[in-house]
Amino acid sequence: MTTTSQPAKASGEFRLAGTLPVTRLGFGAMRITGPGVWGEPKDPDEAVRTLRRAVELGVNFIDTADAYGPFVSELLINKALRPYQDDLVIATKAGFTRQGPNKWIEVGRPEYLRQQVELSLRHLGVERIDLLQLHRIDPKVPLADQVGELKLLQGEGKIAHLGLSEVTVEQVEQARAIADIVSVQNRFNFADRFAESVLDYSTANDIAFIPWNPLAIGKLAKADGPLQVFADKHGATPSQLALAWLLRRSPVMLPIPGTSTVTHVEENIAAAEVTLTDAEFQELQDAVN
Numbered sequence: 001m002t003t004t005s006q007p008a009k010a011s012g013e014f015r016l017a018g019t020l021p022v023t024r025l026g027f028g029a030m031r032i033t034g035p036g037v038w039g040e041p042k043d044p045d046e047a048v049r050t051l052r053r054a055v056e057l058g059v060n061f062i063d064t065a066d067a068y069g070p071f072v073s074e075l076l077i078n079k080a081l082r083p084y085q086d087d088l089v090i091a092t093k094a095g096f097t098r099q100g101p102n103k104w105i106e107v108g109r110p111e112y113l114r115q116q117v118e119l120s121l122r123h124l125g126v127e128r129i130d131l132l133q134l135h136r137i138d139p140k141v142p143l144a145d146q147v148g149e150l151k152l153l154q155g156e157g158k159i160a161h162l163g164l165s166e167v168t169v170e171q172v173e174q175a176r177a178i179a180d181i182v183s184v185q186n187r188f189n190f191a192d193r194f195a196e197s198v199l200d201y202s203t204a205n206d207i208a209f210i211p212w213n214p215l216a217i218g219k220l221a222k223a224d225g226p227l228q229v230f231a232d233k234h235g236a237t238p239s240q241l242a243l244a245w246l247l248r249r250s251p252v253m254l255p256i257p258g259t260s261t262v263t264h265v266e267e268n269i270a271a272a273e274v275t276l277t278d279a280e281f282q283e284l285q286d287a288v289n
Contacts, residue, residue: 004273006058011247011272014254016131016208017161017182022089024247025272026061027054027265028212028258029073036101037068041260044076051080053262055088057269063185063210063256065093065135066116066123067104074123082125091131091183091210092120093165095138095146108138110149117153133163133185134175143174151179163208169201183208183254189216190227190242191288203250214246214255215239215268226287236274243271245284 004010011025032047034040041047054062062081064073074092081088094116097107113134120129132150137143153159163183164175175181184202186195188211195211202209222228227238234241239257246255257268276284 006056007273008054008058008060008269009272012251014208014252016089017180018206020089020130020161021087022061022254023059023272024254025059025243025269026063026210026254026256027051027059028214028256029062029064029077030068030212031258032076032260033069033072034101036103038098038101039069040072041076043260046262047076047260048080050260050262050265051077054265054269055081055085057266058272059269060085060087061089061091061254061256063091065096065133066120067093067096067098067135070098071119071123074120078123078125084126089130090124090126091133091163092124092129093133093135093185094120095135095165104136106136106138108134108136108141108146110141110145113146113149114153117150117158121158128157129159131161131163131183132159133165133183135165137164137167137171143171144178147175147178154179163210165212167198169198172198172201172207181207183210185210185212187211187213188246189214190245190284191216193288199250199253203252207252208254209250209252210254210256211246212256214257215242226284230276230280230284234274236271237267240267240271240274241276241284243268244274244276245281247272248276248281249285 008023161182165185188195231241
């Protein structure tokens, strides 16, 4: 593993909708909030330093949501990074309401989604959201109404690109019949590959796949496990190997490891410079089969 001033760039580049370039290893801004993704972080200044350090290290893709805090994450991004550099892409989400720490209820009524998009524009300090993802599909509201409202906002110039979160292949196809969907964000990591069919669909259709919770490796990081074995070989950590495996798994994969400390963001982004051989990737691929 080598060291450069902007290691994130070693992860390569993906173009959202074929036009908007982002570093494949991004930054997830959920953890810069308080416990339970609620309220202010314990150390707001460190959260600001962490965001700035991620960008210094070459990250130009940051993922957040109105529900993180709520709005705490978006406001910290504004404080830390505005005025934004020209190539910085900020993705946010709407469709979840918050009732307290670790409490989430989906709401997809068109008027609510419109309200939240307007608030995100204000909180991020932008005139247009680069990527707006429907945080969850509300089962009480027709999908056409939810995606349709976001498409209207896109037509008004308030959203550049649209994405989805926690969806099935069938739901992606239904949404694509209404609007152009450029990203999908599902839970996926080295230990949890339940969304593999959605990943394969995304790969086949050149849709960005943004795995949330990318570092949940659990018992697979044990001392004699494959992650640790190859981590030792590469002079890396098991978490870095897990991220390297994700980057190798598909060219549309955009991992967004999150943290609230500078030390940890530096460790995560260094994973972009870990290169797995074909044999190593295959052994890791087979480790949970």
